[in-house]
Amino acid sequence: MSEMNKWSSIPDMAEQQLRARLADAAKAAFAAGELPVAELPAFGVEVPADSSHGDLAANVAMVSARAMKCAPRQIAETLLGHLDLSDTFFEKAEVAGPGFMNLFYAPAYYAAAVQEVINQGNDYGRSDFGQGEKVMVEFVSANPTGPMHMGNARGGALGDSLASVLDAAGYTVSREFYINDAGNQIEKFALSLEVRYLQHFKGEDAVILPEDAYQGEDIKDHAVAFAEQVGDRYVEADSDTRRKALVEFALPLNIDKMHRDMDKYRIVYDEWFRESRLHNSGEVKEVIDILRQNGLTYEKDGALWYKNAEVLTKKLRAEGKSDKDIEKLELKDDVLVRANGNPTYFAADIAYHRNKFLRGFDTCIDVWGADHHGHVARMKGAMDAIGMDGDKLQVVLIQLVRLMRNGEVARMSKRSGKAIQLSDLLDEVPVNAARFFFILREAGTRIDFDLDLAIEESASNPVYYVQYAHARICSIFRKLKEEGIAAGAATPADLELLTAPEEQALIRFLAGFQREVIEAAKSYDPSRITRFSMELATQFHKFYNACRVMGEDEGLTRARLALCDAARITLHNALALLKIDAPEAM
Numbered sequence: 001m002s003e004m005n006k007w008s009s010i011p012d013m014a015e016q017q018l019r020a021r022l023a024d025a026a027k028a029a030f031a032a033g034e035l036p037v038a039e040l041p042a043f044g045v046e047v048p049a050d051s052s053h054g055d056l057a058a059n060v061a062m063v064s065a066r067a068m069k070c071a072p073r074q075i076a077e078t079l080l081g082h083l084d085l086s087d088t089f090f091e092k093a094e095v096a097g098p099g100f101m102n103l104f105y106a107p108a109y110y111a112a113a114v115q116e117v118i119n120q121g122n123d124y125g126r127s128d129f130g131q132g133e134k135v136m137v138e139f140v141s142a143n144p145t146g147p148m149h150m151g152n153a154r155g156g157a158l159g160d161s162l163a164s165v166l167d168a169a170g171y172t173v174s175r176e177f178y179i180n181d182a183g184n185q186i187e188k189f190a191l192s193l194e195v196r197y198l199q200h201f202k203g204e205d206a207v208i209l210p211e212d213a214y215q216g217e218d219i220k221d222h223a224v225a226f227a228e229q230v231g232d233r234y235v236e237a238d239s240d241t242r243r244k245a246l247v248e249f250a251l252p253l254n255i256d257k258m259h260r261d262m263d264k265y266r267i268v269y270d271e272w273f274r275e276s277r278l279h280n281s282g283e284v285k286e287v288i289d290i291l292r293q294n295g296l297t298y299e300k301d302g303a304l305w306y307k308n309a310e311v312l313t314k315k316l317r318a319e320g321k322s323d324k325d326i327e328k329l330e331l332k333d334d335v336l337v338r339a340n341g342n343p344t345y346f347a348a349d350i351a352y353h354r355n356k357f358l359r360g361f362d363t364c365i366d367v368w369g370a371d372h373h374g375h376v377a378r379m380k381g382a383m384d385a386i387g388m389d390g391d392k393l394q395v396v397l398i399q400l401v402r403l404m405r406n407g408e409v410a411r412m413s414k415r416s417g418k419a420i421q422l423s424d425l426l427d428e429v430p431v432n433a434a435r436f437f438f439i440l441r442e443a444g445t446r447i448d449f450d451l452d453l454a455i456e457e458s459a460s461n462p463v464y465y466v467q468y469a470h471a472r473i474c475s476i477f478r479k480l481k482e483e484g485i486a487a488g489a490a491t492p493a494d495l496e497l498l499t500a501p502e503e504q505a506l507i508r509f510l511a512g513f514q515r516e517v518i519e520a521a522k523s524y525d526p527s528r529i530t531r532f533s534m535e536l537a538t539q540f541h542k543f544y545n546a547c548r549v550m551g552e553d554e555g556l557t558r559a560r561l562a563l564c565d566a567a568r569i570t571l572h573n574a575l576a577l578l579k580i581d582a583p584e585a586m
Contacts, residue, residue: 022079025080026040039067061079061095090106090109126169131170134172135173135362138366156262156422162524164578176273222249288343288347305334309333364393365396410451442525463580491558503543503547
């Protein structure tokens with residue numbers, strides 16, 4: 001059989017063997033004059049929905065019918081007559097229906113699949129699929145003027161797990177948090193702090209907080225803390241001086257809390273990138289100048305505008321969209337520089353994404369809330385407009401989360417009486433449960449987060465169910481150790497004794513882990529790993545309930561212990577991608 005490299009996958013090797021042997025069978029049939037000589041077309045190999053139809057199915061005969069001018073069934077039966085499965089992972093082949101070729105794994109396949117998991121250990125599931133391509137995942141990037149909310153909680157779990165999946169799939173990954181410490185939101189933050197500070201000394205009736213200011217209690221808390229530290233020193237100061245001092249006091253506190261919340265949530269960023277850096281370095285001005293030089297700006301009402309509608313119309317026409325379809329989109333232009341001379345958030349955002357690509361990232365992935373849907377096309381278009389490749393910017397949109405308690409929507413925190421924030425959630429729900437629940441469904445699916453279920457210690461709680469499977473396996477080995485039993489390592493001959501349906505179903509599932517990680521990376525969907533871990537726990541419980549691990553046959557006992565260990569390793573690695581604990585006892 002073929003030699004295995006570091007990141008080899010037994011399913012991939014089996015498929016390669018099948019393709020090679022079918023090609024050899026076709027050559028033999030041509031040589032014998034049993035089939036017309038023709039170039040063998042590309043054909044598909046897939047796992048049948050019904051395992052009784054084989055472990056792999058090939059449509060080679062179906063796609064060859066035109067080239068060979070023969071009925072698919074005749075081609076399949078002819079190929080079957082020349083198919084040599086010796087020294088492969090297959091023991092037999094059958095022709096089914098109009099000409100499908102169904103292949104069945106030999107015991108050697110199951111033995112090799114178990115051994116592969118054990119040999120690779122903590123590396124099992126990893127691959128070099130991404131070929132080291134540099135990818136940045138930017139996620140959460142919450143506004144630093146206030147506490148983080150449930151959207152940030154879901155975005156954090158999804159973004160962090162996506163980065164882990166991409167890393168396991170062979171990409172070079174960087175995690176980044178974008179701090180919006182400049183622009184309108186900081187001006188509003190300063191105004192809000194100023195009013196609350198003055199109210200502290202003069203009373204709320206003396207200084208009115210504007211309706212569009214930040215109304216949260218956190219603003220009031222910052223103002224009081226500032227007043228306690230400096231007294232009334234800034235009450236008579238000019239507004240600019242007062243606001244500057246307040247922001248310099250409060251903003252670092254908010255950013256520090258973000259760091260602490262993310263640490264508690266098990267998220268560690270490679271870079272905390274400040275928007276102010278783009279303004280101070282002149283990069284915002286640079287992108288505005290590039291757009292101006294490219295003839296994509298104009299002045300109106302004292303402001304500088306970006307020709308977003310023109311850029312996107314041209315892009316959509318190139319993609320084959322009709323003018324009628326484009327008209328329905330009601331594309332609009334965007335302000336780059338306001339009449340007061342200040343660049344907009346959009347201008348800074350263009351500069352930020354340009355900065356990402358200039359740092360050498362091949363692909364930049366943003367995790368945004370669903371309310372940013374309309375921003376996706378214009379940001380991709382803007383990248384094209386400044387000479388970057390907009391197609392290398394990928395955006396994952398996350399839908400809303402509803403927190404549920406006692407079957408009803410939980411709108412307020414019991415502790416503070418305010419809307420539930422990320423820090424409130426992590427005080428109430430274990431981090432393992434929070435992360436698992438937020439990654440349970442695809443990003444584009446709305447979810448109900450059941451606060452009661454998240455802390456329940458039962459099989460109804462999905463994270464508990466998966467963790468229990470891991471702990472159950474660990475208890476088997478702990479009991480052996482306590483009883484002084486040394487089963488020894490399973491040999492290939494021992495592993496070929498794993499022939500029970502539940503054993504082989506579990507092994508087939510384990511063997512698919514690497515492919516599942518790759519598919520999760522390709523689709524930017526780490527929820528595939530969450531669901532994989534749940535199904536793996538189910539498959540293990542079925543095996544454990546059907547097959548006695550410690551039997552009278554020593555070889556079969558060693559083999560089943562090896563299978564338990566392979567399941568443990570795979571569960572551990574799946575949970576590790578999600579940064580969820582794999583406990584040895586529960």
